[in-house]
Amino acid sequence: METCLIFTFHSPLQLSDYSFFDIGKKKPYFDEAHTHQRFKSNYKSIFKPAINGILDLLTRRDFKCSIYMSGTFLTALHRSEPTTMDKLKKLIHDGKVTILGGTSHESIASLFSKSLFQYQLIAHKKLIEQFFGVSPTILNNTENIHYNDLLTTIEECGYKALVTESLNWYLHGNSPYQVFKAPKHNVSILLNQSPTPVETAKENGLITRHIDPLLATYDNWKQHIVNIMKQSEQLITAEEALKKFKPTSTYSIPMPIGRKRPQVGISSFTENAMQKEVITKLLLMEKKIKEALNTNLLYELSKFTSGDYFLDMNYKTITATEKQPYDYYISMMNMLSDFEIKKINQLP
Amino acid sequence: MDELKVLMLGPGEPTALNSGLGIATHHIAKNLNSLVKLTIIQPGDSMEETHHSEVTGVNFQQFNEINVAKDMARISIKANLAPYFYSGYTSEMPAKEKMSESEVKKELELFTSKTISFSKHIDFDLIYSHDWTTMNAAMEIKKNSKKPLVVHIHSLDYDRSATHGESWVYELEKEGLEAADRIIAVSEYSAQIINEFYHIPTQKIDIVHNAIEAYRHSRVNKIFTEKLILFVGRLTGQKGPALFMQIAAKVNQQIPETRFVMAGTGELLKQLIESGAYRSVSGKFHFTGQLSPKDMKALYRRCDIYCMPSVSEPFGLSALEAASMGLPVVISKQSGAAEILPAALKADYWDIDLFVKHIVSLLTSERLYNEVVEKNTKEIGKLSWEEVAESIVTVFNKVKA
CATH class of the missing domain: 3.20.110.20 (7-stranded beta/alpha barrel)
Known part of the structure; x- marks a missing residue:
């Protein structure tokens, strides 16, 4: 061998x-x-x-x-x-x-x-x-x-x-x-x-x-x-x-x-409602960016797809002890909302 | 005439866990203090130790667990007692989340016995107690001292738990209400519950609505292009957070340019987020977690409509807060706040479609929006904690006479 x-x-x-x-x-x-x-x-x-x-x-x-x-x-x-x-x-x-x-x-x-x-x-x-x-x-x-x-x-x-x-x-x-x-x-x-x-x-x-x-x-x-x-x-x-x-x-x-x-x-990355919701939000934003043909933003958006962030939103795989998966979820959704209003809503 | 000496048994200072109740009793005590001679015994562990002052009639040297605040005699008893122990513990307090019934009973017993022993050193004409955590002590002190008892009810087991009166807390409340010489309810709605579910004759009940401090409402630049609809409260069944999600879904269907904010924490937060029920308004449903009073005000300024679909709300101080911050409010008929906000749009808590209709009307009619805001602001301007304290003293005088 x-x-x-x-x-x-x-x-x-x-x-x-x-x-x-x-x-x-x-x-x-x-x-x-x-x-x-x-x-x-x-x-x-x-x-x-x-x-x-x-x-x-x-x-x-x-x-x-x-x-x-x-x-x-x-x-x-x-x-x-x-x-x-x-x-x-x-x-x-x-x-x-x-x-x-x-x-x-x-x-x-x-x-x-x-x-x-x-x-x-x-x-x-x-x-x-x-x-x-x-x-x-x-x-x-x-x-x-x-x-x-x-x-x-x-x-x-x-x-x-x-x-x-x-x-x-x-x-x-x-x-x-x-x-x-x-x-x-x-x-x-x-x-x-x-x-x-x-x-x-x-x-x-x-x-x-x-x-x-x-x-x-x-x-x-x-x-x-x-x-x-x-x-x-x-x-x-x-x-x-x-x-x-x-x-x-x-x-x-x-x-x-x-x-x-x-x-x-x-399945640990996508199995629960919080992870699914983050993915739905990412896809909605991807669609908007594509319509505006702004590929730079697609790369910026892709930074949020790190597997680590998704494992933190799962009770089975979270490693932090001081935070809960939903704390990570809330924080992530706030960032995506900020990204949305700051970058996407200002697209032509 | 001699100044009336009142022994108040309080629920403790305002915290995240007893927000409405804590705020109300804080203001009541502050304003009563200029009308009667007030001594307070309450659970809690931190008082401003630097503000010691002489209080006649109480030999504080005897107590090592107490602190005296500057202008008021206050005795804080270390006790792990929160009036909402069975529904309000937040997810940030996992250790206490599972505090068992027997542990609560033990804490209550300890608090009661300490309160009773402290009361023996205090000179008073009347006992004035708040909600169930003080009931046992109040009854015992009344028995020993033969002094009259006034019980002020801010919320009941009926409101807080889904069982509607099948618990030991209910039994305790009922006993206390029966023993009381007079009862103060925070609303007609609450008085009706005391009468119907606790079988207390209405002649024994006086209604004193809470007030609200005047807020300046300054508008801030909106960050979202969409309209923001706000829910505030402990995330427990009583406050109807799941109903709010259903309302949100339907409003968003009719007017996509909307976002929804759920402020507060509680036993249901984890469940609500994990359920994914908010996914029907994908990406437009925000959770803030527990907020400080300062952040809460900032949030009111950012939002456009306040919605309170409480299943049973004896008063609902946050609805008044929202209205005083210039938000139109859409609230459940099963609330005390509905009685003093004449222009609030109201619906039965289960009538989701009517809540939706109200919110959509506010979003589509500027005229209605402004009318609701103006009328409520005017009405709130008439309220004051001074008057609340005066009404309470009137009740005190009834039992003294």
């Missing part, structure tokens, strides 16, 4: 607390100080050890990997650790690392709006080009959300492959350890797998594995990765995997699927 390791990094923009009385007062939607503070504290305890561990391993001849960083993470990293960015850039150009594309704000817009999704893809792509001088061709959508309807947008944005979850139901008896093709589109599909049993690891094929440092709590990063390396024949980047494994079977997904992780499924 050859293993394609994908490390994912994300740190969200923190939203301001927005009361009804803040509407119309030009209060910013995002709290820069809080955003920076959260990145800094996570960087110190989680991101930095992970990134250093990976950079350290990359000095070895046999270590290769793929990396995904959300747009907000890239911006924050660039701001505070420019030398790390330079190191990554070199590794990408040397072919040791494949940098993956995604959404600029770790957006879940792909679940309800093609255009907001598209603006998120474009914005992320621009950041990768700006920081690393390459254009990503493999998509690692937020939560690995995927379904057939997204393929046109994905292809239009210049992607030739994507990463999503391996689900037995849709494999129709095919082995998951291969690269698939998408129906009716020239897009290849890499399947993310949970940790693999040792006996299958010895067979021929490809294993794709995500590692999210925020979710993984390894005491010793390097040791963990070295263990994975021992199980696999060889590590390859996502780029190399696509060159080596030519797709024969089709992976056709009629309804949205996403990454499997404890407590959070893709």
Whole structure:
């Protein structure tokens, strides 16, 4: 087995607390100080050890990997650790690392709006080009959300492959350890797998594995990765995997699927009335913006589609203890109302 | 003639949880103080400790849990007692939200026994108590002192709970009302409930409407292009927030250029938001949560129409506030406020269509809008807390005579 390791990094923009009385007062939607503070504290305890561990391993001849960083993470990293960015850039150009594309704000817009999704893809792509001088061709959508309807947008944005979850139901008896093709589109599909049993690891094929440092709590990063390396024949980047494994079977997904992780499924983002109401409001505003042909505003609007904000509006997934989901809902709706009267109502 | 010495058993200072009641008794006490010699015992824990002054007849040295305010003898007893414990606890107070009946009874017992023991050191001619939290103490003090008791009712279990009188609070209220020498009701509507559901003869009841402080109403620049329709109150069944959502949906259907604001918090906030009932007026229904009095005034200035579809509202101080801030009010007939706002548009709380019709009329007729505002403003100008206090003293004199 050859293993394609994908490390994912994300740190969200923190939203301001927005009361009804803040509407119309030009209060910013995002709290820069809080955003920076959260990145800094996570960087110190989680991101930095992970990134250093990976950079350290990359000095070895046999270590290769793929990396995904959300747009907000890239911006924050660039701001505070420019030398790390330079190191990554070199590794990408040397072919040791494949940098993956995604959404600029770790957006879940792909679940309800093609255009907001598209603006998120474009914005992320621009950041990768700006920081690393390459254009990503493999998509690692937020939560690995995927379904057939997204393929046109994905292809239009210049992607030739994507990463999503391996689900037995849709494999129709095919082995998951291969690269698939998408129906009716020239897009290849890499399947993310949970940790693999040792006996299958010895067979021929490809294993794709995500590692999210925020979710993984390894005491010793390097040791963990070295263990994975021992199980696999060889590590390859996502780029190399696509060159080596030519797709024969089709992976056709009629309804949205996403990454499997404890407590959070893709329904966690859109299942309750508050989340649905925010989505309805976003779609209403999208329609108005489109009628006025003001695409800049579509990107501005898409910033509110970060998955983090939707998880905060759900009792099952909220992490804050001092606030309730409806506090987040009220604040979000106030921001959207402000956006509506400030930006949209003034459209010609 | 000697000054009448009154022992008032109060509900505590105004807080988010007893807003209308707290505000009313605060003003009553302030104005009564110049007419009678007033001593107040009430639950609460924070008084301005710096304003100690000598109060004759009360040896405050004996109490270590009390504070004396500048111009009034006030004894605050630490007690976790809110008159709306079973319907009004806000979501911000999760620990107290689930305060059980037995815990409340225990707190009440403690408050009652402390009140009684403090009262023994006070010289008074008459006991004047407010609502159910003070009933037990009032009855006991009356029994011990043989002094007459006047009970002022601001709201009843009948109004607050959906069971309409199947609770121990109802039993307690009934007992207190029977023991009282005279009863003050805040409206005809409330007097009628005291008579019909508590079987108290009407001859024993006097009606004294609440007043409102005069507000200056200055208009502010509107932020929304749409008209804003406002609901204010604890989000409990009594206040009819779910009815307001239905009204909102129908108004918005007829006049899309409308927005709706629900101010306040309470047991139903979580439920109301999670239900998504507001989704029929998608994106135009706002929740503000609990607001400070200052923010509340700012909100009145931003809004265009006030709507109070209360299921049962003995008075409804916020309707007066809204009217005094220059808003036309559409209120339920099951409210005391309806009696003193002659120009208010009224409907039975269940008559959603009539509420909708009234609001649509106000939105479409400037003439009607101005007429309602002007007439109510004029009527409110006549009200004063001084007069309320005078009427209460008149009631006091009836029992002394």
